Amino acid sequence: xxxxxxxxxxxxxxxxxxxxxxxxxxxxxxxxxxxxxxxxxxxxxxxxxxxxxxxxxxxxxxxxxxxxxxxxxxxxxxxxxxxxxxxxxxxxxxxxxxxxxxxxxxxxxxxxxxxxxxxxxxxxxxxxxxxxxxxxxxxxxxxxxxxxxxxxxxxxxxxxxxxxxxxxxxxxxxxxxxxxxxxxxxxxxxxxxxxxxxxxxxxxxxxxxxxxxxxxxxxxxxxxxxxxxxxxxxxxxxxxxxxxxxxxxxxxxxxxxxxxxxxxxxxxxxxxxxxxxxxxxxxxxxxxxxxxxxxxxxxxxxxxxxxxxxxxxxxxxxxxxxxxxxxxxxxxxxxxxxxxxxxxxxxxxxxxxxxxxxxxxxxxxxxxxxxxxxxxxxxxxxxxxxxxxxxxxxxxxxxxxxxxxxxxxxxxxxxxxxxxxxxxxxxxxxxxxxxxxxxxxxxxxxxxxxxxxxxxxxxxxxxxxxxxxxxxxxxxxxxxxxxxxxxxxxxxxxxxx
Amino acid sequence: xxxxxxxxxxxxxxxxxxxxxxxxxxxxxxxxxxxxxxxxxxxxxxxxxxxxxxxxxxxxxxxxxxxxxxxxxxxxxxxxxxxxxxxxxxxxxxxxxxxxxxxxxxxxxxxxxxxxxxxxxxxxxxxxxxxxxxxxxxxxxxxxxxxxxxxxxxxxxxxxxxxxxxxxxxxxxxxxxxxxxxxxxxxxxxxxxxxxxxxxxxxxxxxxxxxxxxxxxxxxxxxxxxxxxxxxxxxxxxxxxxxxxxxxxxxxxxxxxxxxxxxxxxxxxxxxxxxxxxxxxxxxxxxxxxxxxxxxxxxxx
Numbered sequence: 001x002x003x004x005x006x007x008x009x010x011x012x013x014x015x016x017x018x019x020x021x022x023x024x025x026x027x028x029x030x031x032x033x034x035x036x037x038x039x040x041x042x043x044x045x046x047x048x049x050x051x052x053x054x055x056x057x058x059x060x061x062x063x064x065x066x067x068x069x070x071x072x073x074x075x076x077x078x079x080x081x082x083x084x085x086x087x088x089x090x091x092x093x094x095x096x097x098x099x100x101x102x103x104x105x106x107x108x109x110x111x112x113x114x115x116x117x118x119x120x121x122x123x124x125x126x127x128x129x130x131x132x133x134x135x136x137x138x139x140x141x142x143x144x145x146x147x148x149x150x151x152x153x154x155x156x157x158x159x160x161x162x163x164x165x166x167x168x169x170x171x172x173x174x175x176x177x178x179x180x181x182x183x184x185x186x187x188x189x190x191x192x193x194x195x196x197x198x199x200x201x202x203x204x205x206x207x208x209x210x211x212x213x214x215x216x217x218x219x220x221x222x223x224x225x226x227x228x229x230x231x232x233x234x235x236x237x238x239x240x241x242x243x244x245x246x247x248x249x250x251x252x253x254x255x256x257x258x259x260x261x262x263x264x265x266x267x268x269x270x271x272x273x274x275x276x277x278x279x280x281x282x283x284x285x286x287x288x289x290x291x292x293x294x295x296x297x298x299x300x301x302x303x304x305x306x307x308x309x310x311x312x313x314x315x316x317x318x319x320x321x322x323x324x325x326x327x328x329x330x331x332x333x334x335x336x337x338x339x340x341x342x343x344x345x346x347x348x349x350x351x352x353x354x355x356x357x358x359x360x361x362x363x364x365x366x367x368x369x370x371x372x373x374x375x376x377x378x379x380x381x382x383x384x385x386x387x388x389x390x391x392x393x394x395x396x397x398x399x400x401x402x403x404x405x406x407x408x409x410x411x412x413x414x415x416x417x418x419x420x421x422x423x424x425x426x427x428x429x430x431x432x433x434x435x436x437x438x439x440x441x442x443x444x445x446x447x448x449x450x451x452x453x454x455x456x457x458x459x460x461x462x463x464x465x466x467x468x469x470x471x472x473x474x475x476x477x478x479x480x481x482x483x484x485x486x487x488x489x490x491x492x493x494x495x496x497x
Numbered sequence: 498x499x500x501x502x503x504x505x506x507x508x509x510x511x512x513x514x515x516x517x518x519x520x521x522x523x524x525x526x527x528x529x530x531x532x533x534x535x536x537x538x539x540x541x542x543x544x545x546x547x548x549x550x551x552x553x554x555x556x557x558x559x560x561x562x563x564x565x566x567x568x569x570x571x572x573x574x575x576x577x578x579x580x581x582x583x584x585x586x587x588x589x590x591x592x593x594x595x596x597x598x599x600x601x602x603x604x605x606x607x608x609x610x611x612x613x614x615x616x617x618x619x620x621x622x623x624x625x626x627x628x629x630x631x632x633x634x635x636x637x638x639x640x641x642x643x644x645x646x647x648x649x650x651x652x653x654x655x656x657x658x659x660x661x662x663x664x665x666x667x668x669x670x671x672x673x674x675x676x677x678x679x680x681x682x683x684x685x686x687x688x689x690x691x692x693x694x695x696x697x698x699x700x701x702x703x704x705x706x707x708x709x710x711x712x713x714x715x716x717x718x719x720x721x722x723x724x725x726x727x728x729x730x731x732x733x734x735x736x737x738x739x740x741x742x743x744x745x746x747x748x749x750x751x752x753x754x755x756x757x758x759x760x761x762x763x764x765x766x767x768x769x770x771x772x773x774x775x776x777x778x779x780x781x782x783x784x785x786x787x788x789x790x791x792x793x794x795x796x797x798x
Contacts, residue, residue: 025504094659096640097633099686106504108684120661124643127663156663248517253549261546263514263665292548302506304513304546317521341661355668358521416666423670428663 026234027108029126031153032135033145034114037166041135041204041225042098042111043076048211049102049226076204093118095125104230116145119152119388120341123428127156127414130234133225134185135164138171138201141181147188148374151390152339154192155430157410160232161189163199164225169206173216191377193407200225241301242326243267243275244404244412246357247319250467251306259290259306260321265357265411267323269307270298277313278320278328278402284309316467318359320402320412328402328412331434334395338417338429345386346427351420351482354397357412362398362420362481364448364492369394393429398481398493399474406430420482449484451477452494470495505693509542512681514665515644516546516628519679522669523626526554526679527584527619532568533745534701535630538690539682541699543628544579555582557618557627561610562587563598563747565723571702586618598750599728606750616652619676626669626677634686644683650674687743691765704742705764707756711735718752743768 030038098109110129112122126132132153136146153161163185171177182199189197200209201220208214211226223231249261269275269286276283288308289296299305307321320328340346352363370379372390385391406413410430417427453460453473460476463469477493484491519526528543530536543552558572576583588596591609598606619627633640643662648654660668671677682690694701711722713733720727722735727749729735740753741764758767 025507094641094656096637097684098640099634099684101688121659124661124663248514249521249547251547251550253551257549259549261517263510265665290549292545302510304510304517306548353670355666357666358518360670411665414664414666416661416663416668418668418670420670422672423668423675424672425661425663425668428661428666 024234025106025108026229026232027110027128027130028229029110029112029129029132029153029158030135031112031122031126031132031149032114032164033137033140033143033149036114036135036137036140036146037077037204038114038135039077039096039111040075041133041164041166041202041210042109044204044207044210045109045226046098046100047074047076048207049100094121102226102230107229112149114145116148116388119148120339122149123152123156123339123341126153126158127428129153129156129158131160131162131229131232132158133162133164135166136181136185138165138167138174138177138181142184142188144374147377148388148390150188150192151372151374151377154194155337155339155390156428157406157414157430159193159195160234161194161197162225162228163197165199165201166204168201168208168214168217169203173201173214175217175219178220188377198222198228200228241266241409243269243273243321243323244328244409245269245299245305245307245321246359246412247315247317247321248358250316257308258312259288259308260315260319261304261306262321262358263304264299264301266301266409268298268300269323271295274324275307275309275321276324276327277315278322279330279400280313280315282313282315283324284311284313286310314467316471318357320357320359322402328404328409329434329436330400331403331436332397332400333435334397334403334431335392335433336395336415336429336431337390337392338427340385340387340389340391340427342419342424342426343387344419344426346384346391349485351485352426353418353420353478353482354395354401354415355418355425356401356403356415359401360418360478361401362478362485362491362493363417364396364398364481364485364490366393366395368392392432398478398491399495400436403431403434405432405434407432420478448490448492450492450494451480456480505689505696508685508689509545509693511684512542513546515667515679515681516543518667519626519628519645519669519677520547520553522667523671523677525622525624526626526628527622527624528552528554528556528628529615529630530556530558530572530583531630531745532558532564532572532702533630534690534694534705535632535682535685537699537701538685538693539628539630540575540579540581541697542681552581554628555584555622557584557586557622557624559611559614559618560585560587561614561747562592563610563750565702565704565721565745565748567704568702568745571700575700584618584622586614586621588614588617598747603750606747610747619652624676625671626679628679628681630682631680632682632685632687632690633680642680642683644680645669646678646680647671648676648678652676654678688765688768691761691768695761695765702745704745706761707739707741707759707763709737710740710753712738712740712753719755720749721751721753723748 030042032038093113096111100107110125112125136142165178165181178201201217202209209224213224244266245262245264247260247262251259251261271286273286274283275286287310289299290306290308322328354361354363368383368385368391370392371382373380404412413431415429416425419426460473463473474495481491481493588610596609631639643659645667647660712719713735719740741756742753745751758764
């Protein structure tokens with residue numbers, strides 16, 4: 001039995017849509033400003049679309065009466081707010097993941113907090129979503145926090161957005177009010193790369209246009225929220241993209257088995273194809289794609305596989321295997337747009353590491369050039385950035401790293417910045433420009449200290465040239481680089497033998 | 498953003514990716530094995546992630562001595578068949594003090610025999626990372642948890658200070674004295690777990706399948722009389738009923754359900770049409786409101 005065949009197993013009596021098997025799982029983000037009713041909307045959707053079991057229904061009814069904010073009505077948001085502090089304060093602090101299935105598709109709902117101080121949690125949620133519901137309160141329209149959330153959705157690569165104008169009951173189901181907000185948002189969205197924007201007037205509390213068509217808004221002829229979600233195609237990935245597989249681990253086993261384990265992030269690879277290690281440029285032919293249930297002839301994006309090559313490329317974790325023609329850039333300078341996630345502001349003197357795909361590269365220097373203004377959504381020149389800001393920056397890397405542009409290959413074009421001392425994830429970013437090669441000469445003055453084998457000979461006297469020892473050399477060099485950088489010494493790491 | 502394919506295949510690939518990221522980044526991981534269906538899937542995915550190499554970490558079972566006999570037999574058989582490096586840890590201090598699920602409240606018993614035992618086992622082994630089979634669909638506070646869930650010294654979980662986790666990038670760089678719990682099954686649902694078990698023809702503890710078993714009904718819950726340690730209240734007489742378990746924990750803290758689902762296909766059918774959530778049979782979760790979050794803050798899985 002294949003994996004796809006199992007999806008056909010559904011309860012007796014269920015009416016299958018003809019396209020049941022091809023209906024992809026949908027990961028859906030809900031965002032918007034605080035008090036616009038996100039948790040209530042999703043609670044309502046779960047309630048109406050049968051994503052709630054009987055004991056959960058009973059618990060919510062019980063709790064609604066005990067401390068709900070809607071008097072005697074059911075408080076649907078109680079289905080989502082899972083932390084004690086959230087229930088006490090009646091707000092959402094962290095993202096909540098909810099799962100439900102309708103007859104047509106499997107949904108993952110990522111409910112994000114609206115409060116500005118929890119924007120970093122919202123960014124986490126957004127990066128996992130295929131599509132976003134951006135909620136606005138019909139009485140207040142688009143707010144600053146709505147714009148910030150839209151900008152973050154855009155940054156992390158979401159292409160399809162639903163503008164849900166909520167609390168329509170509070171403006172007497174006014175078409176005029178709704179159209180004004182819709183027009184406002186369309187204008188704002190011109191700044192972004194969204195491929196599709198769908199607006200729907202709803203009232204989460206009454207359920208209008210959530211799963212059932214609203215009788216109060218005959219002027220609206222579009223889909224209900226659930227209709228739209230069941231039918232939307234989440235695919236945004238272009239068809240002909242080059243093959244990439246960042247190496248997670250080298251697996252060794254009996255009979256001289258040596259394979260490169262990883263998840264294919266883009267494109268397709270077939271046994272017999274040539275692949276190259278992007279950093280060294282060394283090539284080999286793919287001999288086997290080995291998984292526990294047997295070898296397979298090809299692998300495509302999303303597959304977790306182990307590749308066996310005909311020659312040993314001497315590479316380890318962090319390497320990116322690529323097709324021969326269209327390779328990643330061996331970049332040592334990048335420009336990127338990032339969202340700052342840490343409470344501690346950006347500090348040009350701090351030690352940061354760039355975590356891309358499976359690689360970890362020390363940052364030699366970094367500068368901020370502009371911040372996104374959440375009123376106009378334009379850029380304003382700046383040199384600092386702090387929590388919840390979206391910033392454009394330029395990063396000089398301690399060694400060349402195999403990278404792509406985010407707009408072309410998102411999973412080899414994104415990164416997080418890690419604080420080298422405490423390990424915190426301080427920012428998430430997308431690469432907009434890369435430069436290979438002679439960056440050191442252009443960007444670094446001659447005072448830069450190059451950490452190479454010769455300079456670290458004493459510290460690394462126990463290390464030879466095996467792949468494991470080269471990795472260990474690089475690790476030690478990174479730690480030394482972090483120390484030196486925090487002492488104000490600019491450094492570059494040279495791992496060449 | 499996700500790459501599209503059949504949803505189980507996507508979940509499988511995501512879990513394998515998580516296992517590999519963790520094995521590459523942590524010094525000394527361990528897999529928490531609790532013998533149930535989720536652990537069965539967890540273990541299977543771990544083997545897939547590193548195949549044909551052996552599992553690069555040991556497997557830990559925290560044995561309260563109150564697991565069903567079928568569970569222990571299944572554990573030992575699995576460990577032998579798969580050649581696992583199995584560590585069994587019991588809180589012997591707790592045993593010596595006579596802590597048991599009859600005389601002590603579920604919260605006291607769970608804290609001493611499970612949470613404290615687990616913390617001790619992790620500290621003793623020097624493990625910096627532990628894989629668990631928790632799913633976000635199980636319970637409200639679990640729905641909030643990250644895949645790499647960082648713990649402050651003392652294994653404390655602070656839900657307000659969770660690390661951002663963006664895209665497929667899992668940052669495993671630990672701060673001083675931090676450890677991490679890793680949840681490769683985060684995005685699986687109960688139905689997914691059963692579908693996958695069917696698909697991959699995995700063996701599970703027989704208690705998941707309906708059979709005539711001796712039970713007593715207490716406070717609306719069906720409790721299995723697994724051995725002579727079961728204390729009957731006045732007027733209670735075990736009777737044979739056709740029951741199975743949706744979730745397995747310690748007896749007598751896991752309740753059975755009446756069911757005719759005697760094989761995998763029937764269990765999958767029943768799960769897909771269930772009207773009651775899975776953990777409603779876990780008596781420890783209902784002790785007080787927000788019970789799971791409190792246990793998690795203290796280091797429970």
